[in-house]
Amino acid sequence: MDLTDNKLDLVEHSKGINMSYNFIHNYVGVDLARVQQANEELPIPVSLKTYIEVMTLHELGHAADREALLASLPWTLEVYNTKKAAPKNSLYTDPDLLKIVLDEQLMNIEFEITAWNQAETMNNFHQITDKQTFDFIRKHSLASYEKPYQQNLQLYERLHADAVEMTA
Secondary structure, three states, X not given: OOOOOOOXXXXXXXXXXXXXXXXXXXXXXXXXXXXXXXXXXXXXXXXXHHHHHHHHHHHHHHHHOHHHHHHOHHHHHHHHHHHHHOOOOHHHOOXXXXXXXXXXXXXXXXXXHHHHHHXXXXXXXXXXXXXXXXXXXXXXXXXXXXXXXXXXXXXHHHHHHHHHHHHO
16 A cells, blocks of 8 residues: 555454455455465465455555445445345345345446456556456456356346246
8 A cells, every 4th residue: 555655544354354445434454364365265376465465456446436435325225224124035036136136236346347447557557466467366356246246147037037937
């Protein structure tokens, strides 16, 4: 963060999320044990230092998009309250509720892509790591959002098809 001249606080936590940007309080959170574990989960070895630097750039990419994140807060809270009020397990059996989950996941993927694009710009300017390593970490990180979205999308399509079949 010093290299990019970013003055965000770094807050250690143990939430099981390797690194995150808290856009409400404007700080980067890090779970050191999870960062090490996440680095070890990469299919190709990357030094822990490089992994942390690239992930930090990514979180700073979120910080650069803070206004958009803040603007999403009312809808995010509405989704949170809808999910919280829904009967247990209905999020994945009710097509209307699953559609809300999908919309939320898609919004998160868009925020992730934006943050990675910002991080790429910072990496190109500061030369933190080579493009191949950066892209590898980006792809691995994005997959953690895209795979669950694709799984839920397939489920939604099956539920929706079943509902149409039942009404036909």
